[in-house]
Amino acid sequence: MPGTRDAEPARGRPRDIGRDLAILDATLKLLVEVGYEQLSIESVAAAAGVGKPTVYRRYSGKAALVAAAVEHRAASVPPAVDARDLRQALLETAGWLAEQIAEQEIGLLGALFAGMRSDRDLAAEMRRILRRDEAAMTAQPFGGVRGEHLVPGAAGLFAEIVPALVVHRLVFVGEPIDQSFLEHIVDDILLPLLQPR
Template identity: 80%
Template sequence: MSESRRAAPARGRPRDADRDLAILDATRKLLVEVGYEQLSIESVAAEAGVGKPTVYRRHSGKAALVAAAVEHRAASVPPALRTGDLRKALLRTVEWLAGQIAGQEIGLLGALFAGMRSDPDLAAEMRRILRRDEAAMTERPFGGVPDDHLAPGAAGLFAEIVPALIVHRLVFAGQPCDRGFVEHVVDDMLLPLLQRSTTPRRR
């Protein structure tokens, strides 16, 4: 057997990390500028300075590309608190989450919301990302408060309610998540909802 047959052929070029980053950056930029509907693989390739096949080798389509661009952000975790004080823990956690969401471009969030309404594939991808983020967010939101002091399903309720309130405040109301807003959310909504009631039920 010849030497050329014994040697395993090289299987393509190794991925260029700079191209990966350029594609994801171009995707986020165009999402803000033109929206999801007008964004295309061709326009992303042109903005990133690569060929269209280069994009398709990395992402199966527009929804997968946009999801990858959204996921490509610095990982962050909520503050680890062991205060035993539910109010203090909720204030810190809501403040942290508000900062995380406010750090996203409002135009990007708007483009994603619009795209999710028209593209089921994008909606499915964004729900997958949301479930992952919710799992991380609700791992330790209550500062070591015992479970028997919390209402059933408290972590899930927190994950459903708080991001929606923050997004509404930032995107639709166009107002900051200042200390007064955070205290309103915690004192008037979360504490009454998440604390286990000690009042006996009437029979």
């Protein structure tokens, strides 16, 4: 029949994944370069080589865009840990978490901290991501080690303590997360706290 098109999609074009990645990468780069306050949808669109409406079709605003970029950068599920004892499981889980945090540039962490102080929406998004990550860490605590007697809420304590110590070490002390520091966290802090006396 004249004027008809074959195999026409019912809901328009599929989303261009390349554009998605370009937008998220541009967001992270600009966050480090100019900070959260100076970052804008316009600047992200220009850096990604897309129009501003393309960004707004995907994200409701700056906070949602930044949260999506942060989630894209970091894996949220800890690896399966094949550990025979609690200490080894703690070392491996803490090491994975430290690596996840250390992969974030110091400038990015600083931009996020500053942005959270001035933007309630960003603070809410970052807390949502934190709760998601804590849930992932506590769903199968310490590699599923069994037969160990732990205090109630041990996995939650782990999720509160380790990120704080890692961020303090990286951002404020300016030292790397090496094996001796991980052993200090596990032997001197976690094991005494997580096991009942």
